Amino acid sequence: MTGAPDIDPLTLALQPPANETPQERESRLLLEREAKKRSDLIDQELNRQRNAEKKAAKPVKILLLGQSESGKSTTLKNFQLINSPKAFKAELGSWRAVVHLNVVRSIRLILNALAEAEIAATTTPGPDDPVYPALTSELRALKMRLLPLQQVEAALLGKLTPGSKPRSTESSDDQQSSAEVSVHSTAPWKNAFSRLMNNVRSSVDGPETNEPQDSKEARQLLHACSEDMIRLWNDPLVKEVLEVHRLRLQDMAVSYASRLTCSVSNCLVGLVSFLDSIERVTDLSYQPTDDDILKARLKTLGVSEHHFTLKAGNMVPQGWVVFDVGGARSLRAAWVPYFDDMDAIIFLAPLSCFDQVLAEDESVNRLEDSILLWKMIVSSPLLKNTSLILFLNNYSSTDHSKGKTRIWTKVRGIRGVLWRPSERFRTHLSMSSFLCSLSKLPTDELADMKKKFTMIAKQFSQEARGFYTYFTSVTDSQATSDILGSVRDMLVRQNLSRSRLV
Ligand SMILES: Nc1nc2c(ncn2[C@@H]2O[C@H](COP(=O)(O)OP(=O)(O)OP(=O)(O)O)[C@@H](O)[C@H]2O)c(=O)[nH]1
Numbered sequence: 001m002t003g004a005p006d007i008d009p010l011t012l013a014l015q016p017p018a019n020e021t022p023q024e025r026e027s028r029l030l031l032e033r034e035a036k037k038r039s040d041l042i043d044q045e046l047n048r049q050r051n052a053e054k055k056a057a058k059p060v061k062i063l064l065l066g067q068s069e070s071g072k073s074t075t076l077k078n079f080q081l082i083n084s085p086k087a088f089k090a091e092l093g094s095w096r097a098v099v100h101l102n103v104v105r106s107i108r109l110i111l112n113a114l115a116e117a118e119i120a121a122t123t124t125p126g127p128d129d130p131v132y133p134a135l136t137s138e139l140r141a142l143k144m145r146l147l148p149l150q151q152v153e154a155a156l157l158g159k160l161t162p163g164s165k166p167r168s169t170e171s172s173d174d175q176q177s178s179a180e181v182s183v184h185s186t187a188p189w190k191n192a193f194s195r196l197m198n199n200v201r202s203s204v205d206g207p208e209t210n211e212p213q214d215s216k217e218a219r220q221l222l223h224a225c226s227e228d229m230i231r232l233w234n235d236p237l238v239k240e241v242l243e244v245h246r247l248r249l250q251d252m253a254v255s256y257a258s259r260l261t262c263s264v265s266n267c268l269v270g271l272v273s274f275l276d277s278i279e280r281v282t283d284l285s286y287q288p289t290d291d292d293i294l295k296a297r298l299k300t301l302g303v304s305e306h307h308f309t310l311k312a313g314n315m316v317p318q319g320w321v322v323f324d325v326g327g328a329r330s331l332r333a334a335w336v337p338y339f340d341d342m343d344a345i346i347f348l349a350p351l352s353c354f355d356q357v358l359a360e361d362e363s364v365n366r367l368e369d370s371i372l373l374w375k376m377i378v379s380s381p382l383l384k385n386t387s388l389i390l391f392l393n394n395y396s397s398t399d400h401s402k403g404k405t406r407i408w409t410k411v412r413g414i415r416g417v418l419w420r421p422s423e424r425f426r427t428h429l430s431m432s433s434f435l436c437s438l439s440k441l442p443t444d445e446l447a448d449m450k451k452k453f454t455m456i457a458k459q460f461s462q463e464a465r466g467f468y469t470y471f472t473s474v475t476d477s478q479a480t481s482d483i484l485g486s487v488r489d490m491l492v493r494q495n496l497s498r499s500r501l502v
């Protein structure tokens with residue numbers, strides 16, 4: 001069959017007119033070239049925008065690193081408080097249980113020290129040994145009356161990780177008695193607590209009505225012991241016993257003893273605030289404040305991931321992911337898989353660790369460990385392009401009552417540390433409350449500390465990268481909010497400039 005040739009109408013329309021003159025042809029081609037140029041430019045711009053959007057849509061990833069008790073989880077809580085306050089509030093009930101565990105645990109550590117004092121009274125001390133004061137009959141009676149609190153601790157811990165034993169980095173029975181409250185970050189501990197306390201809604205909306213019997217009993221027992229706990233903590237003899245206990249055990253090379261010492265000293269530092277607020281936190285209607293939650297100690301095991309949507313200035317809100325890790329030595333191998341693809345590391349170096357040893361290894365000074373850890377992180381090839389944000393933490397600690405923390409102030413001989421506080425610094429610390437004094441530390445000492453970490457960052461970084469330092473006190477929510485605000489703005493700017501939008 002024959003007919004008209006099958007010509008595409010669009011091709012037909014685009015064909016040059018049949019009677020086109022050479023000048024018309026010339027100007028048509030010129031117009032076509034210009035149109036093509038414009039079209040290519042538009043394509044290029046669209047591609048660039050697509051790539052930029054792809055990059056901008058990628059969440060900003062931050063990894064919190066540092067040794068145990070350096071303040072990583074406290075920094076994360078600040079992120080939550082600032083960026084998802086509703087979720088933070090919804091967890092009040094869960095945190096109340098953690099605060100109660102903190103109180104019970106610190107009381108138990110004091111009772112342990114009193115028990116040591118009683119045992120020591122039956123033996124003859126060495127010529128240089130600090131000697132325990134004799135316990136009064138009132139103190140002995142107090143100790144007996146507070147023993148049932150151990151059941152409260154066991155009950156709360158038992159509910160913390162249902163179906164499994166509460167985790168601990170320590171193993172023997174004795175050590176178990178001084179073990180820290182810790183749960184694996186993948187364990188649904190908050191759900192477990194919620195079930196235990198059955199109060200997630202009521203903690204937000206009003207009084208609890210449906211609390212399980214065992215947890216109610218635990219709270220009532222805590223409330224009933226409140227006066228005795230206050231009396232114990234305020235007894236000057238107890239302070240003396242704790243001071244002698246610390247000095248004695250510091251000089252002993254017995255592993256368990258040293259472990260207990262550092263447990264007492266390191267942990268009570270974090271728990272003192274609750275010992276000073278026993279009446280308030282054991283009240284039957286107690287609801288934790290934001291401040292309480294920031295100070296409540298719950299050791300992290302494993303790595304946990306937290307998602308936020310943050311808005312910097314008039315920018316489009318952006319996804320952020322913050323990773324919190326367990327800082328104990330045995331948990332550090334789990335960090336490495338997270339090194340890849342991080343935008344920034346926030347490293348927390350605690351300033352309050354000159355005279356402390358690691359809870360998990362009493363032969364290691366905390367400051368030395370922190371410096372070695374910083375070196376390892378700075379020189380890691382996986383992190384060579386990652387920005388470093390250093391929080392020199394505890395700089396301004398105004399949140400502890402004066403005097404009561406004085407027992408932890410003695411700076412004793414530190415052998416083999418990479419950075420040694422000067423005589424002036426040591427005198428300064430030993431004269432005043434350790435925690436309270438940090439806000440008044442000689443500025444040249446702080447500058448030295450900053451210089452030390454900065455030098456390592458410069459010396460061990462394989463490539464040029466962002467490096468920012470802040471003096472922080474992450475239990476101070478206002479100050480931390482300002483710092484996290486500037487970290488956010490800085491990372492947003494950095495991300496934008498990487499995606500060439502600015
Ligand atoms: N006063 C004061 N206490 C702090 C500060 N930072 C942390 N703490 C306390 O120190 C304790 C330990 O803090 P965390 O944030 O749990 O420490 P971490 O680094 O997460 O420790 P791990 O989970 O064991 O790795 C808590 O009781 C905190 O309240 C600070 O800046 N000032």
Ligand SMILES: [Mg+2]
Pocket residue numbers: 072073074298299300324325326327
């Ligand atoms: Mg933690």
